Amino acid sequence: xxxxxxxxxLVNGVALGLLFALLALGFMLILGLMEQINLxxxxxxxxxxxxxxxxxxxRLPLPPDLLQAWAAAPLGWRFAAAVFVAPVLxxxxxxxxxxxxxxxxxxxxxxxxxxxxGAAMVIEELIRIVWGTRDYMLPVPRGISGGFLMxxxxxxxxxxxxxxxxxxxxxxxxxxxxxTRFGALVKAGAHDSEIVQALGHDLEKLRVGVFVxxxxxxxxxxxxxxxxxxxRPHMGVDAVIPAFxxxxxxxxxxxxxxxxxxxxxxxxxxxxxxxxxxxxxxxxYLLLILVVTFRSRGLFxxxxxxxx
Amino acid sequence: MALFxxxxxxxxxxxxxxxxxxxxxxxxxxxxxxMGPNGAGKTxxxxxxxxxxxxxxxxxxxxxxxxxxxxxxAISRLGIARSFQLMNLFDEFTAFENVAIALPETRRRxxxxxxxxxxxxxxxxxxxxxxxxxxxGDRAGQIAKSLPYGERRALEIAVALASRPxxxxxxxxxxxxxxxxxxxxxDLVRKLKGAVTLVVIEHDMEFLFSLxxxxxxxxxxxxxxxxxxxxxRANPWVRNSNLGKLA
Amino acid sequence: xxxxHTVPTLTPVMIAVWAAxxxxxxxxxxxxxxxxxxxxxxxxxxxxxxxxxVLGHSGLPSFGHGAFFxxxxxxxxxxxxxxxxxLWFCLGAAVATASAGGTLVAAFISHRRGIYYSxxxxxxxxxxxxxxxxxxxxxxxxxxxxxxxRLPVQLGVATVDLSHNVSLFYFVxxxxxxxxxxxxxxxxxxxxxxxxxxxxxxTRARFVGYDVWRYKAAVLILSAGLSGLAGGLFAMAQASAxxxxxxxxxxxxxxxxxxxxxxxxxxxxxVLGAIVFLLARDVIGAFTTGWMLWFGMLFVALVIYKPxxxxxxxxxxxxxxxxxxx
Numbered sequence: 001x002x003x004x005x006x007x008x009x010l011v012n013g014v015a016l017g018l019l020f021a022l023l024a025l026g027f028m029l030i031l032g033l034m035e036q037i038n039l040x041x042x043x044x045x046x047x048x049x050x051x052x053x054x055x056x057x058x059r060l061p062l063p064p065d066l067l068q069a070w071a072a073a074p075l076g077w078r079f080a081a082a083v084f085v086a087p088v089l090x091x092x093x094x095x096x097x098x099x100x101x102x103x104x105x106x107x108x109x110x111x112x113x114x115x116x117x118g119a120a121m122v123i124e125e126l127i128r129i130v131w132g133t134r135d136y137m138l139p140v141p142r143g144i145s146g147g148f149l150m151x152x153x154x155x156x157x158x159x160x161x162x163x164x165x166x167x168x169x170x171x172x173x174x175x176x177x178x179x180t181r182f183g184a185l186v187k188a189g190a191h192d193s194e195i196v197q198a199l200g201h202d203l204e205k206l207r208v209g210v211f212v213x214x215x216x217x218x219x220x221x222x223x224x225x226x227x228x229x230x231x232r233p234h235m236g237v238d239a240v241i242p243a244f245x246x247x248x249x250x251x252x253x254x255x256x257x258x259x260x261x262x263x264x265x266x267x268x269x270x271x272x273x274x275x276x277x278x279x280x281x282x283x284x285y286l287l288l289i290l291v292v293t294f295r296s297r298g299l300f301x302x303x304x305x306x307x308x
Numbered sequence: 309m310a311l312f313x314x315x316x317x318x319x320x321x322x323x324x325x326x327x328x329x330x331x332x333x334x335x336x337x338x339x340x341x342x343m344g345p346n347g348a349g350k351t352x353x354x355x356x357x358x359x360x361x362x363x364x365x366x367x368x369x370x371x372x373x374x375x376x377x378x379x380x381x382a383i384s385r386l387g388i389a390r391s392f393q394l395m396n397l398f399d400e401f402t403a404f405e406n407v408a409i410a411l412p413e414t415r416r417r418x419x420x421x422x423x424x425x426x427x428x429x430x431x432x433x434x435x436x437x438x439x440x441x442x443x444x445g446d447r448a449g450q451i452a453k454s455l456p457y458g459e460r461r462a463l464e465i466a467v468a469l470a471s472r473p474x475x476x477x478x479x480x481x482x483x484x485x486x487x488x489x490x491x492x493x494x495d496l497v498r499k500l501k502g503a504v505t506l507v508v509i510e511h512d513m514e515f516l517f518s519l520x521x522x523x524x525x526x527x528x529x530x531x532x533x534x535x536x537x538x539x540x541r542a543n544p545w546v547r548n549s550n551l552g553k554l555a
Numbered sequence: 556x557x558x559x560h561t562v563p564t565l566t567p568v569m570i571a572v573w574a575a576x577x578x579x580x581x582x583x584x585x586x587x588x589x590x591x592x593x594x595x596x597x598x599x600x601x602x603x604x605x606x607x608x609v610l611g612h613s614g615l616p617s618f619g620h621g622a623f624f625x626x627x628x629x630x631x632x633x634x635x636x637x638x639x640x641x642l643w644f645c646l647g648a649a650v651a652t653a654s655a656g657g658t659l660v661a662a663f664i665s666h667r668r669g670i671y672y673s674x675x676x677x678x679x680x681x682x683x684x685x686x687x688x689x690x691x692x693x694x695x696x697x698x699x700x701x702x703x704x705r706l707p708v709q710l711g712v713a714t715v716d717l718s719h720n721v722s723l724f725y726f727v728x729x730x731x732x733x734x735x736x737x738x739x740x741x742x743x744x745x746x747x748x749x750x751x752x753x754x755x756x757x758t759r760a761r762f763v764g765y766d767v768w769r770y771k772a773a774v775l776i777l778s779a780g781l782s783g784l785a786g787g788l789f790a791m792a793q794a795s796a797x798x799x800x801x802x803x804x805x806x807x808x809x810x811x812x813x814x815x816x817x818x819x820x821x822x823x824x825x826v827l828g829a830i831v832f833l834l835a836r837d838v839i840g841a842f843t844t845g846w847m848l849w850f851g852m853l854f855v856a857l858v859i860y861k862p863x864x865x866x867x868x869x870x871x872x873x874x875x876x877x878x879x880x881x
Contacts, residue, residue, distance in 0.1 A: 037670060037673075100855060100859060103859045103860070104858070104859070108669075109669070109670050110616050110669070110670065110673070111858055111862060113616075113618075113670065113673060114810065114814065114854075114858050115855055115858040115859065117807050117810070117811075118811070118851045118852075118854040118855040118858060119851070119855055121804075121807070121847050121850075121851035121854070122847070122848055122851035122852055122855065124847070125845045125847040125848040125851060126845075126848060128844075128845060129844060129845045129848065234804075237802075237803055237804065241677065241681060241803065244674055244677070245678065248671075248674050248678075278689050279685075279689060281685060282682060282685045282686070282689075285678045285679075285681050285682045285685070286682070288678050289663060289675070289678060289679070289682075292675065293663060296667075296671075
């Protein structure tokens with residue numbers, strides 16, 4: 001295949017990679033500070049997508065008049081509302097989850113992994129009960145949907161927008177971590193929770209804060225990815241696995257490791273798709289196994305709780 | 309004859325030189341001591357000698373064979389055992405099983421998935437004998453985790469002895485013990501002396517000076533003095549440092 | 556284990572468990588359940604015991620065991636459809652296929668422990684699951700491998716037909732008896748005690764001369780092979796093999812069963828867990844849709860408050876130790 005022939009796969013791979021990176025970053029935030037593997041990350045991601053669907057279509061438990069008025073609003077508004085409101089609606093789930101996990105702090109991290117696996121099963125079942133097992137599609141406003149022609153190829157407009165949203169969301173997270181007091185505390189706590197306490201800060205509140213941030217990132221990723229992947233009950237499990245693959249690949253505890261890991265996975269999946277589209281997702285696992293066999297802590301990893 | 313020799317060992321972690329040009333030799337049947345202040349590189353040196361770390365340069369020779377960079381399990385099978393400064397037991401096993409699991413007979417039968425692990429009366433007898441030797445004869449059935457500190461220290465040595473070593477390294481065996489415990493441990497080490505070649509890291513001077521045949525002093529990753537306890541008492545280096553208070 | 560004492564090959568609990576199972580076909584229909592459930596429980600109990608060899612006994616938290624169960628199911632089905640339709644041969648094929656998969660995985664992960672071990676087993680589990688879905692020509696893709704038959708048992712002098720669920724139940728029970736007996740011997744053998752030692756303190760095990768990774772690899776392969784045996788029985792019971800059993804969900808279910816039953820602290824815990832899990836599925840499922848909602852919450856509560864699982868509650872307090880580094 002020529003370079004030009006590969007180009008769309010590569011571009012799509014980069015776009016996919018940015019979305020993966022966003023998905024992985026929230027997962028890593030919780031792993032980095034809390035030293036907890038949150039297997040329910042994907043379920044929070046799925047909840048984000050379902051809430052967005054409820055807001056945008058709209059299918060909300062509101063009084064009929066209000067619902068009608070909202071339904072009459074332009075799709076652009078409804079979509080924008082979904083992007084901002086859905087993560088806020090998902091945040092309480094993160095708070096509850098953090099509350100449940102407290103008992104496992106300081107124990108073998110395996111217990112956190114098991115607990116969140118159970119939580120993932122519960123959330124997935126909740127989704128089935130509320131929304132059923134059918135697939136949904138999140139409608140995308142006309143301005144950012146459809147396709148366009150470039151270099152004699154048809155490109156999906158929304159994918160570019162989605163990649164752009166992902167970059168913005170990641171930039172916001174970067175600013176929060178690097179430029180705010182909260183971020184400084186989070187980073188200090190990641191290395192030494194005693195320092196945070198010695199400085200007189202409430203570690204419990206900080207942990208809730210981190211969990212909520214991670215949860216909202218999962219939900220934002222869910223909203224942005226919903227038009228690309230579709231909405232279905234097991235999308236959570238489908239999403240959490242790439243997230244952890246990226247973290248292990250990029251190395252635990254590194255912001256840029258997660259971003260580069262995401263891009264790498266996106267490009268490998270995209271390029272593999274050029275040759276064997278059926279098998280493209282498999283390339284991700286093979287990449288992981290290959291990298292981790294030779295570099296046991298991933299590309300940028302430091303010693304971490306994973307080695308306990 | 310030197311049973312064990314280390315030639316010009318170098319090791320650095322990142323940009324920090326931890327061991328610089330360390331050469332040591334331990335004679336058969338002797339008790340050799342290694343002393344030095346905290347952070348001098350004693351334990352790191354031990355870790356290199358017993359295969360936990362690989363030196364950047366230098367050679368380690370045991371019984372005429374070059375064992376530099378071999379794995380801990382390979383070195384252990386050649387007849388070198390060690391105890392740990394921080395307690396390192398099989399916490400949920402009984403004292404008996406801690407010793408029994410480390411016996412060469414158990415290892416030899418390691419691929420047997422059907423037979424009873426501790427049916428052989430010779431094996432059971434040997435494990436009990438080792439426990440009696442270290443003063444834990446009546447503790448065989450107790451879970452290691454539930455033993456008092458001093459007895460865990462003794463069990464640490466019992467586990468090391470179980471592999472029937474030709475050479476036994478003890479890493480700060482008195483760490484955390486009170487004076488009674490130290491006295492009891494000194495008796496134990498005196499008893500082992502002669503039966504097995506011993507190398508003991510310690511910073512309890514009294515303990516080491518009363519037991520060792522020869523002592524090497526390590527400071528800043530180097531051997532700064534070497535000799536019998538009597539020689540060291542006379543050594544100005546040792547006298548002038550706070551190490552020499554005893555001398 | 557008491558010092559120097561040997562452990563009896565047959566214990567009262569063991570005989571009670573076997574005897575209790577043997578009575579199941581006599582009453583199961585009278586309590587509103589059905590014969591096939593008994594078959595399913597025994598298959599999953601066998602699988603859970605095999606899995607617990609890795610998780611509870613050796614402290615290796617595999618999260619991709621569904622792959623081995625599934626490999627066994629496909630191995631059984633493919634051997635029957637393409638090679639020789641003989642029960643013993645096909646079960647052998649199930650064990651061999653799963654052991655081969657276990658060997659491949661073990662080669663990559665046996666120097667790992669803890670969460671990295673879990674993550675890498677998830678990755679390998681996904682690889683096998685993905686291949687099962689996509690390799691249509693061999694595995695039948697998402698529809699799975701159909702038309703697997705319940706082959707008769709050839710005993711030389713006699714032949715037993717297994718097409719009825721009751722006869723299949725007793726056949727699976729016979730296999731369960733053999734597997735549980737072998738595993739009971741294994742955990743008290745030198746190999747088993749060494750695994751226990753490695754679980755508690757890998758570093759020390761190395762310093763007393765053990766090639767730790769060999770033991771970790773061997774136990775994974777063994778556990779994979781026995782999981783494959785259970786998978787082969789499952790393919791026969793279901794008359795099909797499908798990729799679902801290899802998914803992360805199913806790999807998680809076996810972890811759930813094992814932990815809920817108390818596999819971390821007792822030998823028979825996983826069996827109890829399999830019973831509780833499948834009963835909960837049918838009983839809660841009869842009253843509400845979404846039984847996993849309730850079972851998932853029970854599981855979360857157990858992880859938080861009682862990680863020793865239900866089996867831990869039956870033990871005398873002195874013996875319930877908090878598991879470390881499992």
